[in-house]
Amino acid sequence: MLKAVGLFGRKKTTRQFKDFYAEWFNTLKNTLLPSLRSSMSESDSSLTRLSTQMEALHLHFQSYYDALDLAAQNDVAQLLCPTWRNPLEKPFLFLGDFHPYLFTNLLRSFLTQNDTDSDNENDGDSMVVQCDRGDRDRFDRPWHIATAWRRPSYNLMERVEQVDRGLRLMVPALAARARDAQVGFLERVARNWAFGTHKAAVEEAMAEQNEEMVGVFVDANRLRKSVLVEIMGATSVFQGALFLEGLAQFLVGFRDPELLAQFELCKTPLSKQSRLLAI
Structure with a gap:
C-alpha cells in the first residue's frame, strides 16, 4: 500500500498506470507465482511457508487495487479505457478492470473439477498425485494439495452463493x-x-x-476487492493457495505471446462479424 501511495498520490503525476501495471505483472509472473508453486510442490513443505507465500500473493492483488483507487483520483479516463490491455483481456473487463464474476467463476471451476475428480478417484494409497492442467511447468503435488477441493465445506458453498447474490445486485447497479x-x-x-x-x-x-x-470506478474496484477477500476468508489454506495460483495463471495466460498470436490469426474480420450479427 505504501508503494502504491508513493506512485499515485493525491497530486497529479506524469506516471502512467500502465507502467505500474507492467512492474506489478512482472512481479506476479516471475516472483510470486513461482514461489507459491514451489511451496505447493514440496511434500514436506510447512503450512507456515505455504501460508506466507499465499498471503504475499493475496496482498499483491490487494496492492494492485489500492493503486487503482489512487490512480483514479488523478486520471480515471486512462483506467476506464486502458490502452495497455490486449485484445484477449478487453472482453473480460468491467469498468476498467477484470469483471468480479471472474473470481466466482474461477472458484466454481474448482468445485466442478472436484466433481470430475471424484469420478476418477484413485485408491488413495499414493501420497503424491499428478496435477496436470496443460501447463508444462506443473509439478507433482502432495496428496493434501491435490485433494484440497474434494468435499468442500457447507460454509464455503454458502459463502459462494452469498457472493453471487451480491454480485447480481451490485454489478447492474454500477453499470447503470x-x-x-x-x-x-x-x-x-x-x-x-x-x-x-x-x-x-x-x-x-x-x-x-x-x-x-x-x-x-472506486465502487467497482471495492467490489472486486471484497469478493476476493470473501473467497480467501471462506477457503482453507490449501484451497486458497490453489485458487490464487489459478487466478494468477489466468492473468499471466492472457499475455502469453503464443496465445495472443493464435488469437490474432483466428479473429473474425469485422465485415464477417457484421454479417453474423445481421442473421
Missing part, C-alpha cells in the same frame, strides 16, 4: 450509474451548447462526469 453519468454528460453539453458556450459547456460537463465516474 456509469450509463447515467454518460447520459448526463451528453445532456449537459447539449443544453449549454445552444447558448454558444461550447468550451465552457464541455469543461463543466467533463468535471461533473469525472467526479461521478471516479466514484463509480
